[in-house]
Amino acid sequence: MTCVGIDVAKDHLDLAIRFDSDKKRTRRFDNNSDGIDQLEEQLTQVEPERIVLEATGGYERPVSAALAAAGLPVAVVNPRQTRDFARATGRLAKTDEIDACVLALFAERIKPEVRPAPSADQEVFSALVARRRQLQKMKTAEENRLGTAPSEAVRSDIEEHLAFLEERLEETERQIEEAVENSPLWRQEEELLCSIPGVAEATAHVLMAELPELGEANRQEIAKLAGVAPLNRDSGKHRGERSTWGGRASVRKALYMAALSATQYNRKIREFYDRLVDRGKAKKTALVACMRKLLVIMNTMMKNGTHWNPEYQASSA
Known part of the structure; x- marks a missing residue:
């Protein structure tokens, strides 16, 4: 079994290959098109x-996409997992070469799941949705500053910046809507998700962009990916409270807003929420239980290509 780890930096790629004989080979490539071509060839x-890379804020995308397009088995993992793995195996020193070797060992021992690389259109759509979120955060920050502006000059500058952000936000929204309109698949997914009372287009777009496994994974897997699966905290005779954590933060936030709306406007979700509260649940x-129920319903609808049906979905969730 041959496993590979690639430590990704802005300017270079450190490669480590582990062979069956426990021999290692390391090499450094430039993180540009020529370096990626040389890496792919080797x-x-x-x-x-299996080839393992860490998610590094976007620097890993060109190399992971190129390797996946070449038919190589690529897994992009959470850096926290590999850091914990390195400490557990006693590898406390840290260099780019050591990190690459740790990733190769992680690939061999943990065997993270290899998932298909997103298409170019999916990458663009995800970037647009992420950009909308960034613009919304900047707009909120400037609105908060406007209320405490110490002078008219500062207030005027903030208002000018807010007008610019509003313009860019509208343009980004237009590009997202255009991307969905130009894709029959995305139009269908948006229509299915928005047929659920309480789910708006903004929530649907986040799920379409940042949870592509929706409709492909089973109910347990999709809940873990979104960070809404209750996890055990038991040890010996102690039985701790189940809690949810991890997962994709942007997806979890979108589900939270959808669940909040659904408890008001979706009869089935509201009844489910009221039953839990009546039983003494906080x-x-x-x-959070409503978030998970909504997600499982969405997963079933996407898998079967069916619209919201409260009677059917209530039993399948």
Whole structure:
């Protein structure tokens, strides 16, 4: 079994290859188109079982996309997982080469799941949705500053910036809507998701962009990916409270807003929420349960290509 780890930096890529004999080979490539082509050529000759990279804020995307397009098995993992793995195996020193070797060992021992690389259109759509979120955050920050502006000059500058952000936000919204309109698949997904009372287009777009596994994974897997699966905290005779954590933060926030709306406007979700509260569940706990129920319903609808049906969905969730 041959496993590969690639430590990604802005300017270079550190490669580590582990062979069956426990031998290692390391090499550094430039993180540009020529370096990625050389890396791809070498790995195609090696034919690894699994290639692991960390998510590094976007620097990993060109290389992971190129390797996946070449038919190589690529897994992009959470850096927290690999850091915990390194500490657990006693590898406390840190250099780019050591990190690459740790990733190769992680690939061999943990065997993270290899998922298909997103298409170019999916990458663009995800970037647009992320950009909308960034613009909304900047707009909120400027609106907060406007209320405490110490002078008219500062107030005027903030108002001018707010007008610019509003313009860019409208343009980004237009590009998102245009991307959905030009894709029959995305139009169908948006229509299915928005047929659920309480789910708006903004929520649907976040799920379409940042949870592409929706409709492909089972109910347990999709809940873990979104960070709404209750996790055990038991040890010996102690039975701790189940709690949810991890997952994709942007997806979890979108589900929270959808669940909040659904408890007001979706009869089935409201009844479910009220039953939990009547049984003594904390309101926050009941709301998280509604988030998970909504997600499972969405997953079933996307898998079957069916619109919202409260009677059917209530039993399948």
